[in-house]
Amino acid sequence: NAGVTQTPKFQVLKTGQSMTLQCAQDMNHEYMSWYRQDPGMGLRLIHYSVGAGITDQGEVPNGYNVSRSTTEDFPLRLLSAAPSQTSVYFCASSYARTQNTEAFFGQGTRLTVV
Amino acid sequence: KQEVTQIPAALSVPEGENLVLNCSFTDSAIYNLQWFRQDPGKGLTSLLLIQSSQREQTSGRLNASLDKSSGRSTLYIAASQPGDSATYLCAAPAGNYQLIWGAGTKLIIKP
Numbered sequence: 232n233a234g235v236t237q238t239p240k241f242q243v244l245k246t247g248q249s250m251t252l253q254c255a256q257d258m259n260h261e262y263m264s265w266y267r268q269d270p271g272m273g274l275r276l277i278h279y280s281v282g283a284g285i286t287d288q289g290e291v292p293n294g295y296n297v298s299r300s301t302t303e304d305f306p307l308r309l310l311s312a313a314p315s316q317t318s319v320y321f322c323a324s325s326y327a328r329t330q331n332t333e334a335f336f337g338q339g340t341r342l343t344v345v
Numbered sequence: 346k347q348e349v350t351q352i353p354a355a356l357s358v359p360e361g362e363n364l365v366l367n368c369s370f371t372d373s374a375i376y377n378l379q380w381f382r383q384d385p386g387k388g389l390t391s392l393l394l395i396q397s398s399q400r401e402q403t404s405g406r407l408n409a410s411l412d413k414s415s416g417r418s419t420l421y422i423a424a425s426q427p428g429d430s431a432t433y434l435c436a437a438p439a440g441n442y443q444l445i446w447g448a449g450t451k452l453i454i455k456p
Contacts, residue, residue: 237388262442273349273446274436281442289443321389328441333379338388 233257237322237337244312244344252307252340254322260335262325263305267291267318268339274321280305312344347372347439351447359455360427366420366450368435373413380409380420381434383449389434393420425454 238253256263264279276289280299294316296308305324309316322337348371358364368378380392393409395402395418402409408421422429432451436444 264442266444266446271354271448273434273448274444275446276443279442287442323444328438333391333394334436334444335391336381336389341386 235322235324235335235337237320237340239340240338241341242343244309244342246312246314246344248312250309250312252309252320252322252342254305254307254337255303256305256322256324256335257303258324258326258335259302260324260326261302262327263299264289264323265295265297265305265307266321266323268321269318277307277320309342314344316342317344318342347375347437347445349435349437349445349447351433351435351450353450354448355451355453357453357455358425360425362425363421363423364425364452366422366433366452368418368420368447370416370418370437370445372437372439373416375413375437378409378411378418378435378437379444380407380418381436383432383434385431392433422452427454427456430454 235256261282265277266274268274275291278297280286320340323334325334326332350369377396379394381389393402395409395411406423411418432449434449436446439445
């Protein structure tokens with residue numbers, strides 16, 4: 232079982248460049264989300280989706296865009312990378328609301344913006 | 346607003362010891378609490394999900410407890426092994442779609 236797959240695992244960007252972090256899940260989960268993890272802090276929610284075609288902002292959405300054209304895929308786009316976006320990014324999926332079910336996570340993408 | 350705290354930030358113990366990791370939360374009206382393990386440079390592995398209706402959940406040498414009234418969850422690791430070395434994170438739901446996370450406890454088991 233693949234579960235939640237993120238690509239790439241590592242990426243270095245120059246300030247101002249754009250890129251897309253890929254996330255795919257094969258569990259037919261409706262709920263998907265993106266978090267970022269910074270040193271000494273808990274993970275913070277960037278964007279989430281409750282199904283194909285439906286997305287919404289989380290706690291720290293600025294500088295990021297998402298779309299959900301299929302149930303399986305939930306890409307995260309950095310529009311114009313800034314050093315403050317240096318972080319580890321995790322994609323998650325769950326069958327139902329976080330109040331009811333377990334969340335599954337990908338291996339993470341370690342992004343450095345120089 | 347839910348806040349989750351994990352203390353200590355780091356813990357080092359000799360192999361074979363039983364140990365307890367702590368997780369505190371401010372909103373006692375939680376539906377569940379999930380414990381994760383994170384290995385360096387790796388992703389997040391779900392260890393245990395404990396529902397609000399449960400007081401304990403067990404998986405192998407791991408046991409998680411939940412006390413809503415005191416705002417605490419503990420992760421008990423029995424007979425620790427060097428392979429248990431990792432960062433342990435706890436997370437609680439906030440609203441329908443978000444998890445609020447502690448900053449983690451980095452555990453080192455010394456052979």
